Amino acid sequence: MQVDLGNVLDTASAHGVSRETLERLDGRVADAHERIEQGREDNEHGYEALNLPSTTDPDAIREAVSRFDDPNAVITVGIGGSALGAATLTDALDSDVDAYYLDNVDPEAVASLLDSLDLSQTVVNVVSRSGTTAETLANFLVVREAMADAGVDWADRTFVTTGEEGNLRDLAEKHDLPLLPVPDGVPGRFSVLSTVGLAAAAICGHDIEAILDGAAAQEARLSDSLFDSPAYAYGAVSFALAERGMLQNAMMPYAESLETFSEWFAQLWAESLGKDGLGQTPLRALGATDQHSQLQLYRAGPRDKLVTLVRATERDDVAIPETDLDGLAYLGGSSLSELLDAEFEATEASLVAADRPNVRIELERVDEYGLGELLYAMEAACVLYGELANVDTFVQPAVEWGKRAARGLLGGGDFEEADAVADKERLVVE
Structure with missing residues (x-):
């Protein structure tokens, strides 16, 4: 797995970051990595999630x-x-x-x-x-x-x-x-590499060792420099761009098999980082489908978005049949994979042309090993972002408020949060 930061640099986008900025940020990454490693060594709540490749x-x-x-x-x-x-x-x-x-x-x-x-x-x-x-x-x-x-x-x-x-x-x-x-010290949104995430995969006959091996490969890449770790590179750049007003992150995989991954990422990013008026709102998109809808906003709307493009470099393919239809002959003899890659690269270039920073994440394949890499890297990126932003990544007080309110409404206890429901002001239009 690799992360390409070329399109977030100020040489690609006037709203990007300079190499000098990344080098300065790298000192903070080193400090954050030291804190993360200490948390992992002590099996602290939350940090324990990054040990799952070896403890599961x-x-x-x-x-x-x-x-x-x-x-x-x-x-x-x-x-x-x-x-x-x-x-x-x-x-x-x-x-x-x-x-x-x-x-x-x-x-x-x-x-x-x-x-x-x-x-x-x-x-x-x-x-x-x-x-x-x-x-x-x-x-x-x-x-x-x-x-x-x-x-x-x-x-x-x-x-x-x-x-x-x-x-x-x-x-x-x-x-x-x-x-x-x-596992006691692992918040639910970080639990995919534990019993919580792997049991269904095991019943379905998937190679859960390969998932953990892929995760372990990214675990081994964690270091005191964002330039040596794909996970930290992504987390650090996301933080740096959020500091510059890119407060939304559109996760856009170019593989339908990764559509649910975008949902998983949205929970991870939102619940972990949305605190104290901070955070980066995750958006869910699917390439190439949403090039025909959401891309209009990403290119021409507010300059508040980082677009994250994900693809596999190897995949099964389907040939496009030859045709004599006017205007479509150029498609014949190529393949759906070639078309998908062209769509991916065109989207990437169109964002650069519109001065919109974007990151490319590439897996070799969408298989057990590749998924393990991707999921672990996003978790580590999220933890690093939290350290850089000085938020408590592993708690979710706003979520708990809603749980208590709902339980009180159903008679499951006396919770003051439930009283707020009765105080709702109404302005009904029929």
């Missing part, structure tokens, strides 16, 4: 799911970081096992999914560190009832990924369910 046990994950022989589908019941990392992996990789995610409580969507599946051939993974996440437990109760209605013994088709104590652990012990531990 793939054998334990495979052992937990080994009782489920040849399922047709797996449903992960979780929300946010308890689902997005796993979804990023399974959506990017082909498998004979279909992976689904109940990460919302939309009743129509939940009912539609359950009605569409043969639940006797479906494995359910319930994921919640606390074991008290309202959305997750509500969906699990619905799934469990649907299995009972279908004559399926839910306990034979379910395993649990949770913390050291809580409702889910009690349930797993009571019914002798396979159980995977959520």
Whole structure:
């Protein structure tokens, strides 16, 4: 994996950064790296996530799911970081096992999914560190009832990924369910390389060792200089551009298999860095599709965006047939891969022509190893950005406020946040 910063330099864009600026920033990167390494060595909360390539046990994950022989589908019941990392992996990789995610409580969507599946051939993974996440437990109760209605013994088709104590652990012990531990010092949005993200991949038959190997390759590249680490290069430049007013970051992979990755990135970036009036708002786009829509804004709208372009340099290809149609003959004899690359490079050049900074991230392939590289690099980039911005990357107080309000509204306790709902001012237009 490599990160090309050429189009964020002031030689490419008047709104970019100079090499001298990056060299000055590199001193701060060295200090931040020292703090990160100390946090990793001490297994501090959050920093422990960057140790997962070596601390995650793939054998334990495979052992937990080994009782489920040849399922047709797996449903992960979780929300946010308890689902997005796993979804990023399974959506990017082909498998004979279909992976689904109940990460919302939309009743129509939940009912539609359950009605569409043969639940006797479906494995359910319930994921919640606390074991008290309202959305997750509500969906699990619905799934469990649907299995009972279908004559399926839910306990034979379910395993649990949770913390050291809580409702889910009690349930797993009571019914002798396979159980995977959520690492205690790893926030959910950083948990893709742990049991949380890898269990669904293991059920789908993916090479979880290769995912961890790819992550380990980027872990080994972390150093005291942004010029030696793709992860730190991306984190440092994102921070530097945010300081210059680029307060939005459009993540635009040129591979449909990475569309869910953009969602995962959005949670990682927003929840980790959006504090104290700071942060960089993540945007989700897909190349080449959004060249025909969002690119208009990126080129001609406010100068407040960094565009991050991601592609694989190797991929399977499809030839474009020859044609005698006027104006289309130039396409014949080429391939969809060549066209996608041309679209990628044209977008990159168009942004430079409009004085809009952009970063190129390239993987060799979208496979287990490449995904491990990409996911670890973005996590390390996020941690570095947090250190440079002096924000607490690993907490999410604004998210917790909303959780308490919702729980209070449902009668789950006396929470003052719920009172704010009653105070809503209304101006209704019918």
